[in-house]
Amino acid sequence: MRQASLTTPELLDRLEKFYGRQDPCWPEDPYEFVVWWHCGYPASDAACAKGWAKLNREVGIDPPDLLAASPQKLAAALKPGGMVPELRALRLKEIARRVKDELGGDLRTALSGSLSSARKTLKKFPSIADPGADRILLFAGIAPLAAVPSNCPHVLVRVLHGQERENYGVNYRDAQQAIAAEVPETVDIRKRAYLLLKRHGQEICKRTKPKCDKCPVSSHCAFFAGHRRGRSTPS
Ligand code: SF4
Numbered sequence: 001m002r003q004a005s006l007t008t009p010e011l012l013d014r015l016e017k018f019y020g021r022q023d024p025c026w027p028e029d030p031y032e033f034v035v036w037w038h039c040g041y042p043a044s045d046a047a048c049a050k051g052w053a054k055l056n057r058e059v060g061i062d063p064p065d066l067l068a069a070s071p072q073k074l075a076a077a078l079k080p081g082g083m084v085p086e087l088r089a090l091r092l093k094e095i096a097r098r099v100k101d102e103l104g105g106d107l108r109t110a111l112s113g114s115l116s117s118a119r120k121t122l123k124k125f126p127s128i129a130d131p132g133a134d135r136i137l138l139f140a141g142i143a144p145l146a147a148v149p150s151n152c153p154h155v156l157v158r159v160l161h162g163q164e165r166e167n168y169g170v171n172y173r174d175a176q177q178a179i180a181a182e183v184p185e186t187v188d189i190r191k192r193a194y195l196l197l198k199r200h201g202q203e204i205c206k207r208t209k210p211k212c213d214k215c216p217v218s219s220h221c222a223f224f225a226g227h228r229r230g231r232s233t234p235s
Contacts, residue, residue, distance in 0.1 A: 002225035008182040008193070011159055011217055015196040018216040019203075022195035025049065028139040031107040034095055034125050035061050037132070038088045040081035051081025051088075063105060066096035091126045098125070111142055118142065131172065138194065144187045146179035147194050148172055152201025158210070159217060162227025 006014070016022075025045050027036050039055055040047025055061060055077045059069045066074065074089035081088070103110040103121070111118040115137070122133040131150035138147040148156075153175040154164040160178055164171045175197075183193050204211045210223075218224045 002222070003219045005222070006159065006217065006220045008156065008160075008178050011156075011220070012183070012193055012196050014217050015200050016192070019196065019199050022192070022199055024139060024191070024195065026139075027052075028141075029108065030111055030122070030136050030140045030142075031099060032061065033136050033139070034107070034122075034128065035066075035092060037127060038091050038095070039078060041083045041085075041088060043127075047082045051078045051085075054078070054080050063096035063100040066092050067100065095125055108140065108142075111137070111140070115143055135194070138187060138190055141187050144185045144190050146176045146183070146190060148175040148179065149194060149198035149201060152198060152205070152207065154207060155197045155201045155205045158205065158223035159221045162222040162225075162229045165229075 026048065027033050035055075036048050036052050037043055039051030040049070052061075055074075058077045059065055059074060069077075071086065071089050071093070074092060075085040078085040078088050078092075099105060099107050099110075107121075110121055118137060119130070119133045122128050122136055123130070128136070131148065134145045134147035135150070137143045138145045150172075153168070153171040156175040156178045157164045157171050161174070165174075179190065179193055183190055201207070204215050212218050212221070212224050215221065215224070
């Protein structure tokens with residue numbers, strides 16, 4: 001039987017007790033993050049870390065380094081990160097060119113205006129949509145946004161409401177609203193929320209086949225209590 005519902009801060013405390021303190025394994029500087037994000041494909045922490053290490057070692061990551069390297073050399077450095085290294089090499093050149101020619105060589109300073117202008121600037125980079133922009137602005141300490149890990153917005157939705165919706169955007173918005181409503185609006189506290197939800201979504205509350213029998217919050221979870229909101233169990 002489901003015990004009393006948890007507030008989002010209580011849920012986060014339980015996740016931290018279970019997983020321990022979480023730290024980001026990616027660069028928090030906005031420019032470095034955009035480069036890091038293209039170091040792996042499909043983008044994952046492990047894939048991006050591999051490409052990032054070799055790129056730093058063999059080419060460098062500053063705009064002049066990326067612009068001076070041949071596409072072949074860049075692609076070779078990105079290869080450990082996974083698929084389509086040639087395409088990712090071209091994208092890195094495009095990113096470096098924009099930062100150098102259009103943003104004065106300093107992305108962080110270019111993001112210091114209004115939030116809407118910062119989002120617009122970030123979303124002009126390849127592969128950066130709203131969730132990526134929120135993540136960059138939060139982890140760079142530019143704005144205490146209610147960012148949600150892009151690959152697991154379902155975690156909060158399941159615990160609070162039950163089975164997530166089929167529409168990704170609806171789940172993302174529901175999770176964002178839960179954070180905005182209950183998690184104090186400071187950069188450090190919202191980073192902590194992001195990291196704990198990401199860890200839980202990757203390790204136990206997976207999108208398909210969640211490992212509810214191993215979950216530290218199952219006794220408070222609406223999904224585990226059978227709230228399917230009119231949908232069938234995920235396969
Ligand atoms: S009980 Fe299952 S659905 Fe609920 S949070 Fe845990 S793993 Fe996710």
